[in-house]
Amino acid sequence: MTIEPTSVEQVADGLREVGYLPGEATALVSYLATKLGKPVLVEGPAGVGKTELAKALARYLDRELVRLQCYEGLDEAKALYEWNYRKQLLRIQAEASDTGWEAVQEDIFGEEFLLRRPLLTAIASERPVVLLIDEIDKTDQEFEAMLLELLSDFQISIPELGRVDARTQPVVLLTSNNSRELTEALKRRCLYLWVDYPDAGHELEIVRLHTPELSETVARKLVEVVHEVRELDLKKPPSIAESIDWARALLLLGADDLDGDLFRQTMSVIVKHRTDLELVAARVGVRLGGAPDGAVGSAQRR
């Protein structure tokens, strides 16, 4: 059944076991989240494993993951619940015409006609779940305000049915790319976790975990290069996910060393803008050596 961790180290080890290497603060905050029953607001640049953390927590705690992907214009009907009008219409039509309005009304606003959306699913689940509210910064402030009731008291009010209380305490993670400032009210209810790009040692561990067959020297060099690329002023710096993709690509190519030519051929795995490609080729490619011409063009055409 579900696991109740009793120390920070347990959480750290548990996350490691399911293939997620937590940073210093990550394990501690995850532990506090399970203990205090508070939602966690996870912020950081794109691709540092914010969503992955929620998935790993779900795997480790042996809970189901309920995910709500936020986008501009997301509303209660898609996040909380919706009345299934088609079914309600059919029900009304199927009723004999002499049934009183009262009876029908009682009838069609029952649980049977309720379409559960992620938030209600998470609240009403029999077994405790991990609820991931992804990219909360994409929604508007009204939606945030609606979340407050859920996040502080774990309950949802449905006018026709009354209040739905949480049967079990979910672990809630909210992620944000920090594209806008979230409201104070929301932040006050959450624990805060800032996830940044890992340092070289930590990233090497992550890459090694995902591609254990890749030779140590190549992995080390790969991480060095990725760090160097992140230092440049790019439109989109490479994320951890992209370093892993790159490691996989190198593995498929059977690389035993990372030199200038190989770098130019494969760098489109980690750099994804035309202008960025030029900059990276000019800065990093040259340092790694090899013939600069031709190869750049072929990398761009992919």
Add this chain to the structure above:
Amino acid sequence: MAPSDRPSAAERRAGGLDAELIGFAEQLRAEQVSVGTSELLDAFAALREVAWTDRRDFREALATTLAKSPEDRRVFDLVFDRFFFRAAEQQAAQREVVEGAGFDGADQLDLEQLRQQIAQALQEGGEGQLQDLARLAIAAFGDRGDGSGVIGVDVQRIRRQLGLRAEPQPDLPADDPRRDGIPREQLRRFEQQLRRELERALVERTKRLPPARPLSDLDRNLPGGPIQDLAAVHKVVAQLKRRLATQGHERKGRNRHAHVDVRRTMRASLETGGVPVVLRYRPKRPRRPEIFVLCDVSTSVASASVFFLSVLHALHDSFRKLRSFVFIERISEVTDVFERERDFHAASAAIARDAGVADVSGYTDYGRVWSEFLTEVEDQLHPRATVIVLGDARTNGRPPREDLFGAVAAKAGRTFWLNPEPKLYWNYGDSVIAAYEQHCTAFECWTTAQLEEFVKALTGPVVDLAR
């Protein structure tokens, strides 16, 4: 320093750790981190769950409940260090605990070898040795007891004597660890440690705590200090870039002022037998104004102009219809430089090289700038255009020609002025911002928070069209 190092905390005040924590929260509030009572309660709840003996866990548990943004976290770390360092020192001073001076016989040390060793250790990035290294360095180079009396000066002097620099030093022999430069982060941490050790020595000598120093705005916002580096400014600007890209999307409520898309509503109504149960709305397009930016790059704003240029660079990424000019005595257009050069360093180098402003005296001539700007873009200014001026409005005694500036502002829809000086200095000396302020909205802009205020105004709805 770690909480475990001061078991007497509970005895010191009746409140024990609780009182200490509340005091800590007070200090955070004094530095404008909003710490509510509920957050403080969370902090206590969190501390019940972690071992206090681990300094890192203790710190992270507090941080996760009290500091809710990267900026707050930065302030939190600074205040945390200051608070618990001072608490420990106060105890030590009260009890007259004197730590050993560390290393006697400093004069027998081979100084050159020591330099190498410290640089080597910094290159490798050992965490625990920093304190020992700092003590060693102070023993060898610090002239304990008769430093300059100003800790910041002593720190820099010791750093220089060690020959530690972030930039590569190619004239050193190949096996010297300082040759490729010390990582900035390591250098910063080492300086911090030096500062702390010097402060500790000072407290031991004088047996009392120096008054607490509030964090300066520079500490808090734009990275300051001797190792100020562009990368950190860029981190701030990168965040700004993301915000700019999404600004205007979320300002209005979802359905406010929305137009019904009849076509899509009809299509959707087919599902409900022709009854339009669900209304479909036309998507709203965010405002993308046409922008003209004028950026002062003269010496009086030298420190700010790096910041301004990177802001300009960020703006170029977010707004397609953007024309930028730099000026000192005359103006020159740099739009194509920014469009050509993706890399900020290359762009600023290109501006310095061939923007055509380098050949003049280096004193700003606003009057001339306005007249040249008017001749160049007069025809293209229209009520939907926005003009942004980045400059300190210091005319060096030359006529401000606010009439010409007024003409520019009258033609454009909105005009903003970003002044890198604190408001206190406005209109002192040769600053004539008041003359321009009657034609535009002026913002002081020397911290990132102020910059964000401006971005809100820039992307927000046009309310001041009447100006």
